[in-house]
Amino acid sequence: MAPQKNPKKNNGRITASFTTGAIALVFLIIGYQVALFIHRAAVTRLVANRDNPDTVYVYVEPDAAENGAVTKGRQPSVLPIRGSISSEGRIVRKESAHSQEAVKVREKASPRKVESFRFNPNTVSVEDLQRLGFSEKQALSIDNYRQKGGRFRRPSDFARSYVVADSVFARLEKFIDIPRIDINTADSTALLALPGIGPFFAGKVVQYRSQLGGYSCPEQLMEIWHFDEEKYEALRDLISCSAAPAFALWALPEAELSRHPHITRAEARGIVLFREHHRPEECTLEALRTAGILSDEHFRQLSLCRIAPFE
Numbered sequence: 134m135a136p137q138k139n140p141k142k143n144n145g146r147i148t149a150s151f152t153t154g155a156i157a158l159v160f161l162i163i164g165y166q167v168a169l170f171i172h173r174a175a176v177t178r179l180v181a182n183r184d185n186p187d188t189v190y191v192y193v194e195p196d197a198a199e200n201g202a203v204t205k206g207r208q209p210s211v212l213p214i215r216g217s218i219s220s221e222g223r224i225v226r227k228e229s230a231h232s233q234e235a236v237k238v239r240e241k242a243s244p245r246k247v248e249s250f251r252f253n254p255n256t257v258s259v260e261d262l263q264r265l266g267f268s269e270k271q272a273l274s275i276d277n278y279r280q281k282g283g284r285f286r287r288p289s290d291f292a293r294s295y296v297v298a299d300s301v302f303a304r305l306e307k308f309i310d311i312p313r314i315d316i317n318t319a320d321s322t323a324l325l326a327l328p329g330i331g332p333f334f335a336g337k338v339v340q341y342r343s344q345l346g347g348y349s350c351p352e353q354l355m356e357i358w359h360f361d362e363e364k365y366e367a368l369r370d371l372i373s374c375s376a377a378p379a380f381a382l383w384a385l386p387e388a389e390l391s392r393h394p395h396i397t398r399a400e401a402r403g404i405v406l407f408r409e410h411h412r413p414e415e416c417t418l419e420a421l422r423t424a425g426i427l428s429d430e431h432f433r434q435l436s437l438c439r440i441a442p443f444e
Contacts, residue, residue, distance in 0.1 A: 247264075251308050252308060253309075253312065254291045260272075262276075271296040286327075286328065287311065314371060315373050315375050316342070316348050317348050317376075317377055324338055327372070329364050329367050334360065341394070346378055352437060353437055376439075379439040379441035380440055380441060381441045382404065383413075383416055384441065395431045403421075403426035407420070407421060407424060407426060
């Protein structure tokens with residue numbers, strides 16, 4: 134009968150191989166971690182010395198360096214340091230202290246002066262955003278949001294931008310100046326920027342403005358069909374209402390009075406008769422209602438309008 138293999142020896146050989154491999158793997162990991170630590174420590178030391186460099190080096194793309202150019206369609210990464218440094222896939226080139234690239238490095242390393250001034254986040258330039266304290270990357274991010282159709286309706290919208298830190302917003306909040314939309318001059322395109330206003334309501338706002346001869350107060354928007362109080366409250370802090378021409382209630386002929394959305398043909402006839410038989414001081418909206426010429430609803434709506442005095 135053939136001799137059987139000793140399982141203990143086989144197990145021993147397997148355990149030894151596994152142990153050797155595990156030890157090798159541990160040393161490999163430790164070596165990688167040590168190399169990574171040394172690299173990070175070196176970079177940290179170099180960056181700490183960047184404010185007052187006595188030697189300037191510039192990172193240049195390899196193909197750009199071969200062609201004798203500093204850039205290849207864009208600015209190179211630059212870093213002021215006191216010694217040489219290697220970078221994967223890049224070449225480090227020493228520059229004279231007075232060279233153009235050395236000047237760029239010093240400018241980049243210099244602390245930026247932060248300013249505070251009034252600005253509209255929807256129109257402020259990228260350069261002015263940097264003056265306000267944003268980095269170039271942050272300023273470009275804000276501009277990219279606007280280029281894609283984004284809009285800051287309120288200062289709180291600007292605060293919610295992920296590149297605007299709470300401390301920065303606290304400093305700039307009182308300088309944010311977002312003009313309100315004037316409902317007496319804005320066209321339908323401008324009105325689309327308001328929350329809850331689509332093409333339908335934008336057109337209705339312009340149409341009703343024409344019928345009224347101009348809005349006398351923002352609350353008149355709620356006279357538009359289906360423009361309820363909830364919709365109005367969502368945008369009341371975003372709109373303004375410039376002075377509209379006064380409605381010549383006591384001077385217009387009957388036909389023109391009847392074109393007003395709050396005056397029926399019968400009411401227009403009654404207004405003309407009333408003003409012909411009463412003194413100017415007696416001609417008031419309240420007197421028209423008391424005389425039964427105006428309905429309570431039209432009296433309330435006309436009370437919101439600017440009425441030219443009886444002359």
